Amino acid sequence: MEAATHLRRATVSAHGDRVAIDGLVVQDETAARLVREREEAGADPAEMVADAIEIGARVLDREQTGANAEFVKNEFEKVSKSVEAEFGDRARAVAEQLGEKVDAVFHPDTGHLSKSLEELFSDGSSTAVQHRVKELVAEALQRSHADLRKQFASADEGVNPLADFKARTVDAIRQADDRQSKSQRALLAQMHELEKQLQGLRDEKQKLEELADERERGTAKGRSYEEAVAEAIDRVAEVQGDSCDAVGDELGTGGKKGDVVVGVDGCSGPARGRIVFEAKDRRLSKPQFLEELDRAREQRDADFAVLVVPGEDEVPARLHALREYQGDKIIAVFDPEDGSSLELEFAYRVARARVTALREGADEIDAAAVRSTVARAVSAMDDVRKIKSQLTTAQNGIGGAREMVEALEAKVRAELAQIDAALASADVELAPADAEPARVTPPAPEPDDGQGALL
Template sequence: MVGDRLVVHDLVVDDECAVRVVSERTQAGEDASKVVRDAVEIGTRVLDREQAAANSEYVKTEFERASRELESQFTEKARLVAEHFGEKVDEVFGPENGQLARDLERRFGDGSAASVQNRVRELVGEALVKSREDLVRQFSAADGANPLADFKAGALESINQAANRSHATQRALLEKLAELQKELQALRDEKDKLEEIDAERERGTAKGRDFEELVAESVDALALRQGDVAESVGDQKGAAGKTGDVVVAVGACDGPPRGRIVFEAKDRKLSRPTAMAELDRALTDRDADFAVLVVPTEAELPAKLQPLREYNGDKLLVVLDAEDATGLSLEVAYRLARARVLMARGGEGVDGAAVHDLVERALASMEDVRKVKSHLTGAKTNIDTAYRVVDEMTLRVRAHLADVDALVFAGDPGEQAVPPDDQLEL
C-alpha cells in the first residue's frame, strides 16, 4: 500500500479466464496493464458487494430470530392477561354468581320489595289516586270553586244561539233553493224547446268530426237557408296558399255571386297580429270580400279581440261551441258578414241605415243571450255552494254538542255515554 494506491510486484495469476480476457484485449490493441488494472478494480467491487450481501443476510437472520423470541414472550404474556381478565369478568358478569347479576336481581326483580318497578308503581298509584280525588272534588262543585262553571254556562248559551241562527239560515236557504229550482226548471224547459228545434241538425254532426268539418257543415247549413253556396276548400290551394277553409258565394243560387265570404277555422289560440295576418291571407288566397275567424271557445280568441266585432271593415271573429245546439253566434256572424258584402257591392234594395240598425239590435240580443247563459251557470254554482254551506254548518253544530257532552260527563264515569253524531238533535 502506497498512500491511497495499491502496488503489486511479481504477481502471477494462473486463472484461465483472466489469462484469456487479457490475451484477447491485448490482441485487440489494448494495454495489458490497463486490462489487469480494470480486472482488479472490477473484482474488488464485486467482492465488496458480496460482503455487503453477506452482512445483510446475517442481520436478517438475527432479526427473524429475535422476532420469534419476542412473539413467543408476547403470546405467553397475552395468555396470562386474558386468563386474569376472564376471571375478573366472571366475577362481575357471571350469569349465576356474578356481582352484576345479583345487583340487577335485587334492583329489578319482581320478588324484591326494593325493586325499581315496584317502587315506581307504588308512587304512580299514589299520585294518580290523589290527583283523581282532587279533580273530582274541584269539578264536582257547583259554586265558584269549579273553574268550568262559567265556561259550561257560556258554552250552552253560545250553542243555543248558534242553533237558532242555523235554523233561521237553513229556512232562508231552503226558501231560496225552492225559488232557484223553479227558475231552473223554467230554464230547462226553454232549453229543451231549443234543443228540439235543432235536434235534426245535431244528429247530422258526427261526434268524432274535427272542428274544421263542424265549421264547414254549419256554414253550409246557413248558406243553404240564405240562397248562397258554401264550398269547403281547406285542402285546395288558392292564389298563394291554402289559408281559408270555407268560401261562401253570396247569392250564387240565384245567379252570379254578388260577393265572397271566407271562413277560417282555428282550434288553437293565436296572437292578435297572427290572427289578422291569417285573415288577410285568407282574403287574398280565396279572392274574398270578407273574412271570418271561427274558434271553439272564447279562450281561443286572440288577446284584446272581441267576438262579433268588425275589424278593419272586412274581418270578424266568432265562437262556435260544439255543445251549443242553436249555433246562434255563427249565424249572427254569417249574416253580418253577408250584409257587409252586399252593402259594399251596392246590391239593389239594400238600405245601409236599416241594415246597421238591425245589426245593432242583433248584437244587443246576442248580449242578452250571453247574460242568460251566465245566469244559468251562476245559479247552478250558487245552489251547489248553498248545499255545501248547510252540510258544513251541521257538522260544526254537532261537533260543538259532542264537545259539551264530553266536558259534562268527564268528571263522572257513571254518566251515560255521549250518543253518536247521527243521533244528536239540533
C-alpha cells in the first residue's frame, strides 16, 4: 500500500478494541478500486475498509514479531562480540603490565635479580618475588572483576551494553506470553464447543440405536407393519371411492386404539359409515381380540372393526381368519412380503357391505343374495388357501397351480363385485348431508362356538 497523503491532519485513536479514524486519506490504487467496486455493487464500502485494516493489522503484527526476533538476535551477537573484545583488551593490558614488571626484575642487563636473588627468592623473606606477583595479579583480577560486574549490573544503556537487550527480551517474552494466553483461552473455548457438539452427536446416535433396537424388538406397535397395512388399505379404498386415514398416532375418543380408519364413500361426500382396522404383528388371545376391537370401534366411532395380522400363526387362539364375530368384527391375514392383499381386500369388502347394510337399512338389500355371495367367496378363499399351502410344499406344477390361484382370486373379486352391485341396486333414501347419520345398533351376537359365523 502506498504512503498516505494527508489533506488535513488525520486523527487516529484507539478505544478499547476499536480504532477511530478521522480525516485520513489513503492514496492507493488497489484500495480505491475495491471501494469503488463495492459502491457500484450497492454494498457498504466501510465494511471493505474495515476488513482491509483488520487484515493489514494482522500482517503487520506478524511481520513486527519476526523483525523483533531478528533484531534481538543481531543485538545479542553484537554485544557478545563487544564483551569478548573488551575482555581481550583488558587481558592484554594485564599481560603487558605483568611483562613490564617481570622485565624490571628479570632483565639480564637492567634487572636487579642477580643482586638480590637470595633475598627475593628466599623462603623466609616477606618481599619475595612470588609473593609480590601473586598480590599484583590478585589486585588486577579483582579490579577487572569489579569493573565488569559494575558495568553489566548498571541499568544505564550507555554503561551496560546488555541493558537494551534485557529490556527488549523481557518485553518480547511478556508479549509472547499474552498472545499464548489468548490463544489458549480461544482453544479452550473451541474445545468446549466441540465437546458440546460431540455430546449432541453421541445423544443422537444413541437415540437412533435405541429406535433400531425398539424396531427389532417389535415395539412401538409394530410401526413397519402398520405402515404396510395402511398402504394396502389405502389402495383398496381408492378403488372403492372411500377415504382412508392412518390414525395410529392420533388421539381418538379416550385413546389411540385403531391404526387405520376408512370412511365409506368418503371421497364423494360425507362418509356413510366408518371401518376401523387394527394391525397386530403378535398373537392375541380371544378376550384380548374382542377387547381391542371393541375399544377401537368406540374410540374411532366406527361401525365395524377388522383385525389384520401377518400370518395364520398370529390369528387369535380358537378363532379363524375371514370369519365374522359378534356381527361387527372380522380377522384378515396380510403379509407384506407375500405380495397378495386378497384376504385383506375380502375383509375390507365384507366390512364395507356390513356397514352399508346397517346404514341404509336391511329392507332395501337382498340379504339372502349377499349371504350367498359371501359364502361362495369364503369357499373360494378356502380353496385359495389350500392351493397356496400346497404351493409352499410342492415344487412341480407350480405354474399351473399359480394360474388356478389367479383364476380363483378373480372369481373371489367377481363375487365381491356382485356384493357391491347388490348394495348399489338398493333404492335407499339417504339422510341429508348436514345431518348426523343414525347409528344402527348391531344385533346381539349369537352364542359363539369358537368357529365364528358368516354374514
